[in-house]
Amino acid sequence: MSAEARGHRRQDRPPVLGIAGLTIEFATRRGAARVVDDVTLDVWPQEIVGLIGESGSGKTMTALAVLGLLPRTARITTGDIRLSGASLLGLPEAQLxxxxxxQIAMIPQNPMSALNPVLRVGAQVGEPYVLHRGADWKTALTQAVRRLADVHLPLPDERASEYPHQFSGGMQQRAMTAMAIALDPPLLVADEPTTALDVTIQAQILRLLREIRDEHHTSMLFITHDLAVVAEMCDWVYVMYAGRILEQGSVERIFARPGHPYTQALLRATPTGEAAQAELISIPGSIPSPVDLPRGCRFVDRCPYRFKHCDEEPPLLTVEADHTARCWLVETHG
Amino acid sequence: MSVQLAQRERHWVGRSAVHWRRFRLLLIGGCLVGLVVLSAIFADVISPYSPYDIDVAIKLQPPNRAHWLGTDEFGRDVLSRVIHAARISVKVAAVAVSVGLIGGGVIGIAAGYFGGPVDMVLMRFMELLFSFPAILLAIVLMAVLGTSILNAMTAIGIIFIPGFSRLARAATQDVLRQQYIEAAHTIGMSDVRILTREILPNIITPLFVEAMAAFAYAVLLESSLSFLGLGAQPPEPSWGNMLNTGRGFMDQAPWLGVVPGMAMLIGVLGFNLLGDGLRDVFDPRLREAA
Known part of the structure; x- marks a missing residue:
């Protein structure tokens, strides 16, 4: 699938989602906090694109910007966000x-708190039909039940008339997914959709999301901090750190030959389950504050390979075909 | 196995006890409120005499077979009068609570949802209203509006607005922090739709419970105003003006004061218990916790 999906990247038609040079700043007392800095990212048709990073790397802000739901204090200073070629920036709220x-739907991180506790699940899943299609409630409920069946919720008829607290975490996430795919949006933004779930349930939800991509021809921006999930889900990966894209490329290439020391460290820090790995490895230090970013490379403070060149930030350098990284060492690697 | 069974048994017993305690509140409250409301609705059918018929020959009779709760200083049947008075109390309370609930609800939700200067202006005005003692504010409003039962309803309603608005504002702010509001934005819901579909159903329960408590308070306030001569005007019966009359005959004819007093007790207690009981029944989260 992924090889085929990568083929789409070469096509003439525009990507489903095209983010170009996006910069987002917050005004704070200590000056402008640049939480997203010159991010360029494409999601091509039927691709699942991973945006991976630690907490505070700016990945959720990027997602909110795509939906036009940034907090009021945030400002997009430069860049553009295009949905199937049409710019979303500057559109009036009513049009958004x-x-x-x-066109875009979101699958949230925590399904329990994303469902309204006093409304029946069916009414919530059916809401988009009433909202966007002007359907009456009876039709909307029928559609909701159909969608709940699509996401393999057992007994969708009966479950639709239950309240969210009667659902398990996995079932709630299925319901949220049903709501997101209700109108078959071309783009889904999944913000850590499995982080709040049990490991066994995680696998089920991931399988469901892949199935939705295959059957509904949906593209997905998949935000996560979990490399194992990326390996399983994504066709293409962007590694984000302190508001910057540090590395990007196809999943196989990045996992086979991580170009940036940060990605290498992330890969080492991911438990593999091999007996050889006696203890968990962590990356020393912490992500820099967005109001006090290091000059040059963002990762310089935590990088084991830093040398004098790192005071100057490298551009995205080509590691190999379909794979670039923002590190001076890439060149010497060849 | 048997231990497990015993535990489950105990759990079940505990659960039903909690259910019963809640249900009992609802049941008692419902009965008392039912009594008052039914009296109000069917006053003409169930009262044995007209509340206005004067017969000085039988004035100040203690309770007897013909007049179960005795007669007043003009020989009017006290039972009939107390039943008809329920009509005024319920009517005044219903209108006043509606005024307070709708007015306060709209103000509070707007302040909570939009925040900023809207919140600032609305809430300072509410605090101004809140700073007056209720009965004093009612008297001032009645002095401005004039003495009539309609104005009593309006005055009591206005007294309720700040309380409802604060509750609605706090509840709205609480709901706004929830992720399902963010989720509602992500599927493209407008402000108005989020307010009516996501927020309102979440805050209606506390507002409803408050409305029941306010109902009890409205009955008391109406009686107070009538007691002071500002509400229902004689010869129209009201628990307040009956109590005021009874005060003058406390040593000769205590039933004149005791009967409307008891009626007020039943009304106030009933609405309070019903409010508490309904809260437990309506809130799906509390229902689950049981």
Whole structure:
């Protein structure tokens, strides 16, 4: 699948989601906090694109910007976000509302708190039909039950008339997924959709999301901090750190030959389950504050290979075909 | 196995006890409120005499077979009067609570949802209203509006607005922090739709419970105003003006004061218990916790 998906990257038609040079700043008392810095990212048709990073790397802000739901204090200073070629920036709120839910939908991190506790699940899953299609509630409920069946919720008829607290975490996430795919949006933004779930349930939800990509021809921006999930889910990966894209490429290439010391460290820090790995490895230090970013490379403070060149930030350098990394050492690697 | 079974048994017993305690509140409250409301609705059918018929020959009779709760200083049947008075109390309370609930609800939700200067202006105005003692504010409003039962309803309603608005504002702010509001934005819902579909159903329960408590308070306030001569005007019966009359005959004819007093007790207690009981029944989260 992924080889085929990568083929789409060479096509003439525009990507489903095209983010170009996006910079987002917050005004704080200590000056402008640049939480997203010159991020360029493409999601091509039917691709699952991973955006991976630690907490505070700016990945959720990027997702919110795509939906036009940044907090009021945030400002997009430069860059563009295009959905199937059409720019989303500067659109009036009323127009953005018609896009949300219909063209882009989001699968949230914590399904329990993302469902309204006092409304029946069926009414919530059916909401997009009423909202965007002007359907009556009876039709909407029928559609909701169909969608709940699509996401393999057992007994969708009966479950639709239950309340969220009667659902398990996995079932809640299935319901949220049903709501997201209700109107078959071309783009799904999944913000750590499995982080709040049990490991066994995680696998089920991931399988479901892959199935949705295959059957509904949906593209997905998949935000996570979990490399194992990326390996299993994604076709293409962007590694984000302190607001910057440090490395990007196809999943196989990045896992086979990580170009950036940060990616290498992330890979080492991911438990593999091999007996040889006696203890968990962590990356020393912490992510720099967005108001006090290091000059030069963002990772310089934590990088084991830093040398004098690192005071100057490298551009994305080619590691190999379909794979670039923002590190001076890439060149010497050849 | 048997230990497990015993534990489950105990759990079940504990659970049903909690259920019963809640249900009992609802049941008692419901009965008392039912009594008052039914009296109000069917006053003409169930009262044995007209509340206005004067017969000085039988004035100040203690309770007897013909007049179960005695007669007043003009020979009017006290039972009939107390039943008709329920009508005024319920009517005043219903209108006043509606005024308070709708007015306060709209103000509070707007303040909570939009925040900033809207919140600032609305809430300072509410605090201004809140700073007056309720009965004093009612008297001032009645003095401005004039003495009538309609104005009593309005005055009591206005007194309720700040309380409802604060509750609605706090509840709205609480709901706004929830992720399902963010989720609602991500599927493209507008502000108005989020307010009516996501927020309102979540805050309606506390508002409803408050409304029941306010109902009890409205009955008391109406009686107070009538007691002071500002509410229902004689010869129209009201628990407040009956109590005021009874005060003058406390040593000769204590039933004139005791009967409307008891009626007020039943009404106030009933609405309070019903409010508590309904809260437990309506809140799906509390229902699960049981």
């Amino acid at each position: 509302r018609t896009i949300r839910g219909r």
